[in-house]
Amino acid sequence: MVGYTTDTIVGTYMAVLRVLQLQSPYGFSIKPLLDKFGFSPSFYTPGVNGSFDFHIAYPSLSFLSVLPFYVLGLHDVRDTIFIFFALSILLIFGLAPPRLKSVSVAPFGLFPFVIAGSWTDSVWAFFLVLTTLLWYRYPKASWASFGLAVAAKQIAIVVAPFLLIRLWHENPQTRMRSLGTNVGLMLAAFFLPNLPFIISTPASWWADVVAPFLPNTPAQVPGGIGLSSLLLDLGIALPSSFFLVLMLGASTALLYLYARRYRGLNSLVFAFPILVFFFYYRSFPNYMAFWLFPLVFELCRLGGPNLRIAFTMRLPSIAWHAPTGTFLRILRQRLTPTLMVVIALTMALVGVSGAYMSQASNPEATIQINGVMDPDSIGAATLINVTVTNLSSVPISPIFFVKYGPLPYFWASNSSVPLSSGSVSSYMIGAPDALSAVPRGDQFHILVGNKLTGQLLGESSSWKANIAAPSLENPGLKWWVLDTSVGSKVPFNWKLSLSNTDPVWSGITPLGVNGTSGVQMILNYSSPLVGLGNVALSQKVLLNATSVVIRFNQSLTTNIASNLIFAASVADGTHTLYYVFSDQTAHQTITSYPSNTTVIIPTERSQWNTIRLTPESIWNSQGWAIPQQATLTLFLESGLPGVYYVSIFSVVPA
Missing domain, CATH: 2.60.120 (Jelly Rolls)
Incomplete structure (x- = not known):
């Protein structure tokens, strides 16, 4: 039995088995396989409403790329993932200039996470490396490769606007034709591997691949290594909509900066998504780290960015000719676009921040931690007593998450009875497994979601897991x-x-x-x-x-x-x-x-x-x-x- 540690790689394995049985994997649950592989509940993907996502969430190339290797006898999905990982490293190292060979192997530092962490992102990263490799010599093949990257994982689409800006600057004579042709190739490459599943199970494909990213979908629990996790560690629980608008604002600002300072920032095209995902409410390490593959290749080929050109604003001299309106013309030509972007971003962020500040001034619930316990002497807190006060005008159904690391973990409650308006109730919440238990001496927060609305209600202040150190841990062999x-x-x-x-x-x-x-x-x-x-x-x-x-x-x-x-x-x-x-x-x-x-x-x-x-x-x-x-x-x-x-x-x- 292999030791997979992400539901993504288990979903990939399930999808391969379904395709070999001539079935579409979309709509099928991966829960039976999670149990077969001994998965701890802490590895599940929880929603704020207390539900878990047990479906494959990525386009078809995520598993079709593994299928031929499985048929050839590589039944451990990690072996195939490592092949894509190694191919990317070899391409970057082989094509890097001699003086940059040592720098080109920087992505190899992800190796422990690719294998031990069961990350599957090496597949879409490989197609992005091909995108950069083919960009200048075979531009059409490059855009087809980019479409395959998106067909492996949706997050690759984030870099598309930046690539379109690059294409616009590099083809001044045939801009519209180049845009139309290459975008068409990208879409064709995306839909080609997905089309059989769209035709056979259209509703399931849409529900698993597209619907989770739509605004009306119940939010998943925030966390990761980005801004959302930093704020949670400070006791600030913001709604996912705040981070989505912030992410949109950051994308707009970066697109504007890249368009205006194209020459100086051209080699950083694949660095921009890293900054964008920093503001995403689920900023997982793999969402950021695998952009290093194409980024390192671009830096080796194009050289480092010219930040002096990128960030130096040239102010034109203004001759005083009052009747000619030179100043107004300069203001209109030079500053108006910048001012419009700044005003738009300010209004968007103020709007979202204002909504949150209004919510914060009228909190829906207060969360008070009363104590932690380790009844089975495993060296970690497995029970927490917490009191919730409903300050809203409607009933709530509290769902509890405990955060002591990058990701909050779902904890089960001893009561599922809705809490009416103005009521106070104490809950005994328990860790579903030892991984989600709070290690002795660690600081943690409790996040509370509302099962009825799928929204976060609030977050507790920080608490330390002060429990006695057992002489022998887990003596009952229960955890x-x-x-x-x-x-x-x-x-x-x-x-x-x-x-x-x-x-x-x-x-x-x-x-x-x-x-x-x-x-x-x-x-x-x-x-x-x-x-x-x-x-x-x-x-x-x-x-x-x-x-x-x-x-x-x-x-x-x-x-x-x-x-x-x-x-x-x-x-x-x-x-x-x-x-x-x-x-x-x-x-x-x-x-x-x-x-x-x-x-x-x-x-x-x-x-x-x-x-x-x-x-x-x-x-x-x-x-x-x-x-x-x-x-x-x-x-x-x-x-x-x-x-x-x-x-x-x-x-x-x-």
């Missing part, structure tokens, strides 16, 4: 997260290790109806020639925290001679203390060596056993130095072929 290194869910703050096993058939699974009753270890061992098979869970703790009570049920018959054992160990890198749980002995025995000691503890097979371990006393009796940190490990090991199971209910401090 699980996706571990991308092994491609499966594991108990939070525990590390899963597999040796000489097939991860498809060996590993761990949660116990209980909701996966909150412990863990089951499964060891499917079939290759004695490659060494011992091993499944292990470990956590680094202080030595005195290794005194624990373990409750478990082992179905295997212990065979120490063949290394078929379920055991625990405490190690510091130099010394190791083993506890072997055996159903083949009636008395505890201790065998000591200079660097390790083995304790065999009698247990019963296929029964729940409760065993208390006191490693610190044995450690001291051996005369070993007290380590700053030790590793507590529970492991199932075998040298005999077979399938073996152990269920662990809890590992709690003694």
Whole structure:
């Protein structure tokens, strides 16, 4: 199983499977695949109204570009994404001048995010690199490539107005014909891969690809690394419409600046979208970072911007001829366009700001945090008590989001009853998984949305997650997260290790109806020639925290001679203390060596056993130095072929 960490890449995978079945992926939910891949709810895409988006949200080339590689055997979508990533890097590096070779590999810094972060943006970035590569020698092919970039992800369209301005300046003799021809090529390249899906499922295609970007669509939760996130960290929750108008204003200003100072800013065409998305209310890092691919290529080819030309305003000398109206002519020709743009932007921003200030002066709700809790000792706040006061004249239905990082996370509430006008109610909200839990010592805010209107009601003041540090984290094994290194869910703050096993058939699974009753270890061992098979869970703790009570049920018959054992160990890198749980002995025995000691503890097979371990006393009796940190490990090991199971209910401090 692979470890995907974005719903986008899972949606791409689902779409490939649907196309292979001759079905349109639009309209289908990706939720079953999210569950299959062990996705944490924190990775879902939430709306302000509490809903989640479980549909593929991008045009068809986002998955059609992956399809041929999947057919050829590359079933991990990240492999194909990496191919597009590598092709872009090689193109930029190969065509960069020798003196700029080192600069040309700057986009390679995105590699960890492309693979570990499961970002799929390398596809549309590759087509943008082709757009810049073909621009001067094959302009028509360049615009077709740009259309393919938009057909892979809609956000590429943001640079289109800037490219049209460049085309206008570079073709003074055939401006209108060039614009018409190249825009037509761009639209044809966009619709060509999308047309089969538009024809087969027009309503679903529109609902998934176009409708989410329309103004009347319920807003998603703001966040990212742009202005919206900075304001949220300051306790200022603005509506998405504010950022959309601000984004439009920034785009207008940049377009005007580029049109007036084309020669000085021509090499920065692909830098402008980065500035535009800074003002977007969902300014994700990948929305900004992947513009570096075409930007670096342009800088290597055209050189750096001439900021002196771009930002130097030449004021013409004005001869005093009162009757001729020279000053009025200069004002009209030189300053009127600038003044009109400034006035338009000012009126738009003042209008939106005025609406918000009016809303702020009459807030719809107040949010007060009363306390944080960590009842399961995972080292993070998983419960928060919060009070909401409805100051509006209509009922509200509060939806809660907790923000301590770039993105707010949805938290479930213990009540869904609407709050009537003027009422006050306290809520106990809980983290849906460990990733959304607030780390100990972190500052956080609570955002409250209205399920009835899909709008933000307000934001709380900052609060610090002051919780006690547990000696052993997640002792009940109730909280699980996706571990991308092994491609499966594991108990939070525990590390899963597999040796000489097939991860498809060996590993761990949660116990209980909701996966909150412990863990089951499964060891499917079939290759004695490659060494011992091993499944292990470990956590680094202080030595005195290794005194624990373990409750478990082992179905295997212990065979120490063949290394078929379920055991625990405490190690510091130099010394190791083993506890072997055996159903083949009636008395505890201790065998000591200079660097390790083995304790065999009698247990019963296929029964729940409760065993208390006191490693610190044995450690001291051996005369070993007290380590700053030790590793507590529970492991199932075998040298005999077979399938073996152990269920662990809890590992709690003694």
